[in-house]
Amino acid sequence: MDVIGIEKAVSSRLGCSGGLAGGGWRTLVLLVVAIVTSAAALFASFSSSTGRVSIWFSVPFPVLSFYGDVGSNSSTSWPTLPLSHAPPPLARPLLPLGPSSSPVAAAPPSPSPTASFVASETPPSSAHSPPPDTGGTATPSPTEPVNNSINEAVTINPPSSPSEISNAAEVKVPTSLRETELQLIQAKREIADAPMISNDSDLYPPLFLNFSVFKRSYELMERILKVYVYEDGNRPLCHTPVLGGIYASEGWFMKLMQENQQFVVNDPEKAHLFYLPYSSLQLRTHLYVPDSHSLQPISIFQRDYVNSISAKYPFWNRTKGADHFLVACHDWAPYTTKLHNELRENTIKAVCNADASEGIFVPGRDVSLPETHIRTPKRPDSDIGGRPASERAILAFFAGQMHGRVRPILVGQWRGRDKDMRIYEALPADVARKMSYAEHMRSSKYCICPMGYEVNSPRIVEAIHYECVPVIIADNFVLPFQEVLDWSAFSVVVAEKDIPRLKEILLGIGEERYMTMQMNVKRLQKHFVWHGRPRKYDLFHMILHSIWYNRLNQIPVQ
Known part of the structure; x- marks a missing residue:
């Protein structure tokens, strides 16, 4: 110069x-x-x-703090910045959400967030090609948006060493993560680092796989979680809960969710989860053609409903539905998602028919919804309680219709063959006059809960309400809340092939062990009861917690 x-x-x-x-x-x-x-x-x-000076003046703090936690395999969108603006990459190991002994299956990889959209352009619609068995190409619905081309920057993984930085023409710094995503990442870390708790005034720790993890997760859910409920959808298919009958779980959740002021937000930008408020029972009632044996009308409705939401709002497309959830108790609920691939493969499905063998329900992502038979909708928490263990003279009890593959085997093996095994098809009139169905459950040590047409049964919750130890016979059934509850503490699971050995298995449980299990069932009741106004740790909150917990399972922390 x-x-x-x-x-x-x-x-x-x-x-x-x-x-x-x-x-x-x-x-x-x-x-x-x-x-x-x-x-x-x-x-x-x-x-x-x-290469580290001017970054502090050009990148907002939340983005910079998250960048330190993104490894080279991150799928985050990285906008282009000059080389001198690139901080050195840091990497941390993935933190497990629960204990290694948890029955939750390994979560599938979380879908990558879509690239940031130019404000003036329409976001692309979600994919919805039909599965191979539909025999044709999907026809776009009238509400499906045109998939405009988007100019997307090519993603470049952040350099992993100083030499790589010096050789790179440019690197990228993440900006696609929103505040709500950062909150979930931080919550997952806090749960993984939960302090050890051995006792609690409100809960009984032996009921849980890892009580400390559950307690911390539940506290963070109450403090952080926000849910947006879509207003879209015509009644009665949407927003119209059915509060009685054996499929009432979906109706009570819908009612309480739509009335909730703690978790529900009007601003979707503040939401961590998005609720699709349709009723699988209402779809069955109004769209199914009797004797047609076809679920196609219901599947088409669900496909078009999601397509209309993904066209109208940007939220579905940001995660391809991974932060959306549905709550449906009808047996058909998993099968009617087949015409929309993202609904089937990404969305959190809280369903009663939680069959892990069919490739639709995925443990660790989806939620097993307890099936509750509500006889008095005005008082869903009535008719609860049973005799003490010392007054239960019947070893085992079952009465029900011959639905599915298991019940005929059970009744054929045990009906009328053993006075300790009260196994019936329909409860005989002369027996019912002396002791009702409910009184049989209140007076039995073990209540047999075989699957029906599908793996789920309302008898499991009925047994819990009547303080009878449930004996579950349904291979491949993912038990409700099994990501946090230790079902061996209060129930017996019997393989279908062991039905002939049922009495032997039950008698093999010592009296002290039975007394402990029966007392645990009584302690467990609070988690399986609906209330007109939700109470802490009740069924509404347990379902919501499982949805929250499984959403966290899908989020990688590096």
């Missing part, structure tokens, strides 16, 4: 090109120019050599 030339120009500009007495002015100008020039050269050298 020509320092003398700069001095002459400055002197001329100030009108003193002739200099000052004794050269004082010239000396002052030279000194100032030299200082400024040296500082500029030093800053340029430092910035190019470290």
Whole structure:
């Protein structure tokens, strides 16, 4: 740089090109120019050599703090920034959400968030190609948006070493993560680091796989979780809960969710989860053609409903439905998602028919919804309680219709063959006059809960309400809340092939063990009861917690 030339120009500009007495002015100008020039050269050298200076002035704090937790395999969208703006990458190991002994299956990879959209462009619609068995190509619904082309920057993984930084033409810093996603990531870390708790005034720790994890997760759910309930959908298919009968779980959840003021938000940008408020029972009632043996009308409705939401709002497309959930108790609920791939594969499905063998229900993502038979909708928490263990003279009891593959085997093996095994098809009239169905459950040590047409049965919750130890016979059934509850503490699971050995298995349980299990069933009741106004740890909150917990399971923390 020509320092003398700069001095002459400055002197001329100030009108003193002739200099000052004794050269004082010239000396002052030279000194100032030299200082400024040296500082500029030093800053340029430092910035190019470290690549870490100007980042603090150009990246908001939340983005920068998250960048330190993104590894080279991150699927986050990275906008282009100059090389000198790239902080060094840091990587942390994935933190497990629960204990290694948890029955939750390994969660599938979380779908990558879509690239940021240009504000003036329409986000692409969700994919909904039919499965191979539909025999054709999906026809777009009238509400399906046109999939406009989006100019997306190519994602470049952040460099993993200083040498890689120096050789790269550009690197990218994440900006696609929203505040709600950062909150979930932080919550998952806090749950993994939950302090050990051995007792609690409200809960009984032995009922849980890892009580400390559940307690911390539940506390964070109450403090953080926000849910947006879509207003879209015509009644009675949507927003119209059915509160009685054996499918009432979906109706009570819908009612209480729509009335809730703690978790529900009106601003979807603040939501961590999005609720699709349709009723599988209402779909069955109003769309199914009797004797048609076709679920197609229901499947088409669900496909078009999701397509209309994904066209109207940006939220579905941001995660391809991974932060959306449905709550449906009808047996057909898992099968009617087949015409929309993202609904079937990504959305959290809280369903009563939680069969892990069919490839639709995925443990660790989906939620096993307890099937509750509500006989008095005005008082869903009535008709609860049973005799103490010392007054239960019947070893085992079952009465019900011959639905599915298991019940005929059970009744054929045990009906009328053993006075300790009260196994009936329909409860005979002469027996019912002496002791009702409910009284049989209140008076039995073990209540047999075989699957019906599908793996689920309302008898499990009935047994819990009547303080009878449930004996569950349904291979491949994912038990409700089994990501947090230890079902071996209060129930017996018998393989279908062991039905002939049923009495032997039950008699093999010692009296002390039975007394403990029966007392645990009584302690468990609070988690399986509906209330007109939700109470802490009740069935509404347990379902919501499982949805929250499984959503966290899908979020990678690196």
